[in-house]
Amino acid sequence: RGTIEKLKASELSQIDRLAAVMSGKGGVGKSSVTALLAVRLSRQGFRVGIMDADITGPSIPRMFGVREQPASLGFGILPVRTRTGISIMSLNLLLPHEDDPVIWRGPLIAGAVRQFWTDVAWGELDYLLVDLPPGTGDAPLTVMQSLPLDGLVVVSSPQDLAVMVVRKAIKMAGMLGVPILGLLENMTYATCPRCGEKLRLFGPSQGERVARETGVPFLGEIPLDPHLAELCDSGEIEQYEGVMLPLLSS
């Protein structure tokens, strides 16, 4: 397996750091973590973009409440900007209805991911975050092989099942030579609003141990917070004031 050439970004993109967020397992909160990371970096004054590479299950536009179609000009596709100025590119913005299915096989998925890098005019960004779909198939593989990634953030949750699939993602990154910036555990516990009891719905936390065993930095735990789920649903994740992610020192 010779090394695959990294693709060049559009002439109109100047991206300082490129990081992907992956979990392998769906539903652990990978897109939410990508969105929260972008919000935090943007609040610190960085210019941030998100590439939604979850082609058949894109949820980033809805979290930010954006619906406009990206403008496609002669020189490239312009990403859509959120209320606080984060640039977003997602296939869901190109569909007539957000609940239309994208019934694509691998080659089309890989093609779309490549185009999000080569044809989108991202402009000047300090950070571009790539939200990867679950699994270790076409989209994660294309991103890791063809994009010049600086690193990967891995998101897990407390269950053994999630940990097993997260280990697959970590092994995949190792095989493809992509450094891992850190592991975050999401949905670690919920707090009862009435009596304050901590409910560990998905079992004891394993994030710290898994990070130690796989030799990646542990970036912390995020609790289940109904307010976060609400803001994701109402498209206002930029207003989240709860626990913010520890800044990646990549």
Add this chain to the structure above:
Amino acid sequence: RGTIEKLKASELSQIDRLAAVMSGKGGVGKSSVTALLAVRLSRQGFRVGIMDADITGPSIPRMFGVREQPASLGFGILPVRTRTGISIMSLNLLLPHEDDPVIWRGPLIAGAVRQFWTDVAWGELDYLLVDLPPGTGDAPLTVMQSLPLDGLVVVSSPQDLAVMVVRKAIKMAGMLGVPILGLLENMTYATCPRCGEKLRLFGPSQGERVARETGVPFLGEIPLDPHLAELCDSGEIEQYEGVMLPLLSS
């Protein structure tokens, strides 16, 4: 798009009913629902099998605590049987380590799914359940196009995000002429063990409304139950005594 020929099952398979379980969105509990459905049908005396078509994120074997390699004989591959006699076929059973990543692109994924139907000697089954991966890509497409499905069970959770992606799955089934047996909502609420408060962590339930709007039968709600997560992690889902799924009257 001409109609695609349905594939023939192995000579050594006699399957009465074939149903797939889908969500579109990862992490809503689709694999858990597939497993619980199989356990319930098996307790009622039916002969049941599960085909784990989530090729890059297979979690069925771990839920049942099975690790043996399927025997591959001249006439076909024999599925592995669980403690209570449910037949299981999953790519994770063919890997040396369960946390090895399967880094396959679309064509290989579609090929494996076809082989699980044409080359596995399922024997006589009343029900074969197919656990689909998240998204609307190669594996769900291959199953809906190439396998003679009797119907589809759709699993959702309360968030708008999950509902949006579940609608994609329902539209996809409609486009491919696969009947929908019903919609189940999972993780509807958690109960505080200390004070009995119901926590709607992911917002108000939407399952019934979505089922009504999309014209599919509503099969009920499943609460978050830490004991279920525990049994999934310990490979003992066959011992679950909590809320069992309403039987599909298909």
